[in-house]
Amino acid sequence: MALLELKNVTKYYNNATPALSEVSFEVREGEFVSVIGPSGAGKSTLLRCINRMIEVSGGEIYFDGVIASKLRKRDLRKLRTKIGMIFQHYNLVDRLTVLENVLHGRLGYKSTLAGVLGRYSEEEKKQALEIIKLLGLTDQVYKRCDQLSGGQKQRVGIARALVQNPKMILCDEPIASLDPNASKIIMDHLRNISREMGITLVVNLHQFNVALKYSDRIIGVNKGMVVFDGAPEDLSAEQISDIYGSESGDLIIEPGEKNAS
Amino acid sequence: MTQIEESIKGWGRLKEKGHINDGMDLSAVKPLNKSSLAMRIILLFLSVLTIYALFTIDYKSIDVPKAFADTISNFKTIFLHPYSHRFSLWEAFYEVVVTIGLAFLTTLFGAVIALLFGLLAAQNLAPKQVTNMIKAFVAFIRAVPTILWVLIFAVAAGLGSAAAVIGMTFHSVSYLTKAYSESFEDLDRNVLEALTASGANWWQIVFQAVIPSSATYLLSWTFLRFEINFANAVAMGAAAGAAGIGFDLFMASEFYFDLREIGLITYLILAFAIALETISLRMKGRLHKRT
Structure with missing residues (x-):
């Protein structure tokens, strides 16, 4: 059964051109889906419509058996706890420690007062520490986040998403600000999360060769429309130029080397 | 020949134009526009007012040098002999x-x-x-x-x-x-x-x-x-x-x-x-x- 299903999702920012038009696709549980496309194609909008950071203008979104696009405030909060999110600029509170930032992922489960006071249970702290260890940040637990490198910050971002015990994680350009080494570490962590924890991943990516290498499935978006939806092996050079526009031809290195590493 | 001469003249004219443009660019560093003009007028107006006021103050019968001396002696009492009764x-x-x-x-x-x-x-x-x-x-x-x-x-x-x-x-x-x-x-x-x-x-x-x-x-x-x-x-x-x-x-x-x-x-x-x-x-x- 599909964990996530989009049906004719449409989004207008102003009345002129749609940012998303009639987007429909399904994501199965445990799938690693990459969304690729040029800047301004609507990738970020698409991702934010799923957890309702942006309200859709039309169409429906089903997540885990509920109609996400119709939820009221309290249920929406509950839905969001089940969907983690990772950002290009990490979006951490720089003045707080790694552990505090990671524990922010638990706020959605807590009462207002407990969250305000920052009271976390022993179990939550243990879980947070375990995840931090898993991501190799044990030495940084009590460091403030502004003392970390970009790659470390993104791992904190991943830890914050994981501590939510999410069914799905949305990643908005997770490696766009990182150097190749840090990018590889982050992508490897994401693959482990998908394979070993069975968490569904929807990842916006600029680098389509990374998408080819890591994902189970690729969705190509251009001008708010899905122009490709299928396995990485099926993505031909022609379709890539469909997604990115004809100018991209020179940049394309032979696609289809999915399992290179 | 004449054609060439004309074209040379044309170059010269162009060059002249270029010079004029350069001159304008230099003066444009601080152009005399509306706001800077207004600022100058206000400053001028204020200085005129200040000079006028200094000459037309009604000093009554105060002897200015003596008043200064008295003020200084008051300050002396205040700051050099602080004491409370x-x-x-x-x-x-x-x-x-x-x-x-x-x-x-x-x-x-x-x-x-x-x-x-x-x-x-x-x-x-x-x-x-x-x-x-x-x-x-x-x-x-x-x-x-x-x-x-x-x-x-x-x-x-x-x-x-x-x-x-x-x-x-x-x-x-x-x-x-x-x-x-x-x-x-x-x-x-x-x-x-x-x-x-x-x-x-x-x-x-x-x-x-x-x-x-x-x-x-x-x-x-x-x-x-x-x-x-x-x-x-x-x-x-x-x-x-x-x-x-x-x-x-x-x-x-x-x-x-x-x-x-x-x-x-x-x-x-x-x-x-x-x-x-x-x-x-x-x-x-x-x-x-x-x-």
């Missing part, structure tokens, strides 16, 4: 503590209320209508000086410390609301987005992300307001009968005409102001070390 140094010290108490209380009240208002006035935390309303309201309060608010509240509370507390709190709230809300607005919208996406609610985001991120600014603004309130509290003692050292200063100068006492009180206030400044600098330094 009415109260001991210990009593004066106590009165300064009362004044500091007034400043502390109004800053504390102001800070607590302004924290809430500041959150509601920050554009990244509250809807636009609410922020605009609060910002307008607060700007109106700020436009009226503290002493006027104290006198306005004196109508209801009577001249004295109650009116001073209410009036000074009022003005502190408006000042700190503006300062706080601007510190909150500095916070990256992305951080708020991340916490909202994880299911946190407004209060949790405020206390877990917004306040920790802007704590340094909040503290330094509050200290600044405390210093302002200390000065205000002295003035309120004199003008609104709010007790404290200000009232003694008022009595010494206006009622007893005791220059030496004025000197003593001035030195006391100065000493406390310096102490406050030092403490606040130390605390800020410690905060910066942590950042």
Whole structure:
């Protein structure tokens, strides 16, 4: 059964051109889906419509058996706890420690007062520490986040998403600000999360060769429309130029080397 | 041949044009536009007014050099022979503590209320209508000086410390609301987005992300307001009968005409102001070390 299903999702920012038009696709549980496309194609909008950071203008979104696009405030909060999110600029509170930032992922489960006071249970702290260890940040637990490198910050971002015990994680350009080494570490962590924890991943990516290498499935978006939806092996050079526009031809290195590493 | 000559002339003309353009670019560094012209006219007007005023002041029968000499000798008495006939140094010290108490209380009240208002006035935390309303309201309060608010509240509370507390709190709230809300607005919208996406609610985001991120600014603004309130509290003692050292200063100068006492009180206030400044600098330094 599909964990996530989009049906004719449409989004207008102003009345002129749609940012998303009639987007429909399904994501199965445990799938690693990459969304690729040029800047301004609507990738970020698409991702934010799923957890309702942006309200859709039309169409429906089903997540885990509920109609996400119709939820009221309290249920929406509950839905969001089940969907983690990772950002290009990490979006951490720089003045707080790694552990505090990671524990922010638990706020959605807590009462207002407990969250305000920052009271976390022993179990939550243990879980947070375990995840931090898993991501190799044990030495940084009590460091403030502004003392970390970009790659470390993104791992904190991943830890914050994981501590939510999410069914799905949305990643908005997770490696766009990182150097190749840090990018590889982050992508490897994401693959482990998908394979070993069975968490569904929807990842916006600029680098389509990374998408080819890591994902189970690729969705190509251009001008708010899905122009490709299928396995990485099926993505031909022609379709890539469909997604990115004809100018991209020179940049394309032979696609289809999915399992290179 | 003629064609070539003409074309050479043409080059020359072009070159000339180029030169003219260069000249214009150089003068364009500071062009004489409307605003700079207006500025010059205003400066000229003000200097003319000043010179005119100096020549037309009615000095009455005051002998200016003698007046200067008298003022200097008064200052000498004030600052070189501070002494009090009415109260001991210990009593004066106590009165300064009362004044500091007034400043502390109004800053504390102001800070607590302004924290809430500041959150509601920050554009990244509250809807636009609410922020605009609060910002307008607060700007109106700020436009009226503290002493006027104290006198306005004196109508209801009577001249004295109650009116001073209410009036000074009022003005502190408006000042700190503006300062706080601007510190909150500095916070990256992305951080708020991340916490909202994880299911946190407004209060949790405020206390877990917004306040920790802007704590340094909040503290330094509050200290600044405390210093302002200390000065205000002295003035309120004199003008609104709010007790404290200000009232003694008022009595010494206006009622007893005791220059030496004025000197003593001035030195006391100065000493406390310096102490406050030092403490606040130390605390800020410690905060910066942590950042």
